[in-house]
Amino acid sequence: MDHANTIKDIIAKYPVQRGVIIQILQDVHGRYNYLPKEALDEVAKQLSLPVAKVYSIATFYKAFSLKERGKIIIKVCKGTACHIRGAELICNELENILGVKAGGTTPDMKYTVEEVNCVGTCAMAPVIVIDDKYHGSMKPEKVRKLVTK
Ligand code: FES
Structure with missing residues (x-):
């Protein structure tokens, strides 16, 4: 993967380099869906x-x-409301379907499961967020309909 040109394009968009490093990292993150080590090294190099x-x-x-x-990020809310209403069952079901625990990524790089704090929609608890789309009142059977390996 050639990070040099990608990072150069991103940095070129920002005139005040040091003041916008977070935005640059957000763009890099958006491009790769994470921050590759080589990309961070390249950002540091190009920003001196x-x-x-x-x-x-x-x-x-x-x-x-x-x-x-x-490619697809599944966030399981583990805030208090979701915890009380069965977030653990949702995590277990995801693990059954995908074979990965929270924090893990399927070997085919299709899904990553993450646990997050309250996502702000407690009335819909328990909540999962799949690629920024919220799904509330989750139950294991609903997880099976939404997520297939
Ligand atoms: S605790 Fe899950 S949305 Fe608030």
Whole structure:
């Protein structure tokens, strides 16, 4: 994967380089669905910043993933309302279907399952978010209809 040109294109969009590193990392994340090590190194190089500084920003924000993720991201809300209403059953069902625990990615790189804090729709608990689309009042059988391997 040639990161140099991709990073160069992204950085070129921002005139004040140091002040917009988070936006740059967001764009990089959007492009690759995670922050590849080589891409972070390239950002640091092209911004003339220490690699450690770029990494500290990349690791500070939970929205950034440093691990390669699947094409489809499934977020399981583990906030209090969802927890009380059976989020664990949803996680178990996803594990049954996909064979990966929360935090894992299927070997074919199709799905990544992540646990997240309250997504702000507690009235619909338990909630999962599949590629930014919210699905509420989840039950294992609903998971089976939404997610197929
Ligand atoms: S706790 Fe899950 S949406 Fe609030």
